[in-house]
Amino acid sequence: MRRGQAWAWVVFGLGALYFLLPLIATFIFSLSIRKSGYTFDAYANVLADPRFQSTLGYSLFIGLCTIVVGILIVVPAAYYVRLRAPKLRPIIEFITLLPLIIPAIVLVFGYIRLYNSSSLLPLTSSFVGTGILLTFAYVALGLPYMYRAVDTGLRTIDVQTLTEAANILGANQMTILARVIFPNIIVAVLSGAFLTLAIVIGEFTIASLLNQPAFGVYMQNVGANRAFEPAALAVISFIITWGAMGMIQLLSRFAPKTARKD
16 A cells, blocks of 8 residues: 555656646746846736736636626526436537537638628627627637536536425526526536636637737737747746636535535
8 A cells, every 4th residue: 555655656746747847947947038147027028018918808808708608608508408408418518529629720710701791790890799709719619618517516406406496486497597506506607617717818729810819819929029928928827727727626615515416
């Protein structure tokens, strides 16, 4: 047993080094903008850049819109499938996995073909319309994570009993979703929301081809023209992503500990 535990710690240490050493090297390189010693000038340059502030703000706004739209689509769908149509679960799960199978570049070219200026719904002809199209593209990208998070949350509660009790008290379906089901799965929903936000912050392909001022596009442009600032941006993006993952771990402590059996 002790020997097995020792090997487990060795494997864990090697895995940690595999992931941490490149990040540490990137961080050290980002501090080497001056020959005289280490300095945070690269971070100061990035944080003072108006494009950094505008692109990060834009991506955060699109991310929040994506989360809201994703919740409005996924929560009612997952609730209905679990309550009324459990046989559709394999089909729904397959559909939600499609964004992981279809490359993002194929997805965005399909959007451009469908919603260009000569189509019946020319979303790409205006900045607002393109932003709406980008939001729905990100909803599709985040669908596998949001749906599974919500479905996991629904498994931890007795959906049938809660729905029947609310119906007896005279609640309609919207009231049941908003005031009974949603508060009981809020931790799972927030977990899916943070995963979606992490995806939106670093996404490049769709935002670039739709010509939107997103944070991922800004990181690529900076990487093409500078040396030390891209390393600082990489560290900042890691901090944002790890912050989202940390929030998921923190929120998971408040999740229900008992799960229903199917």
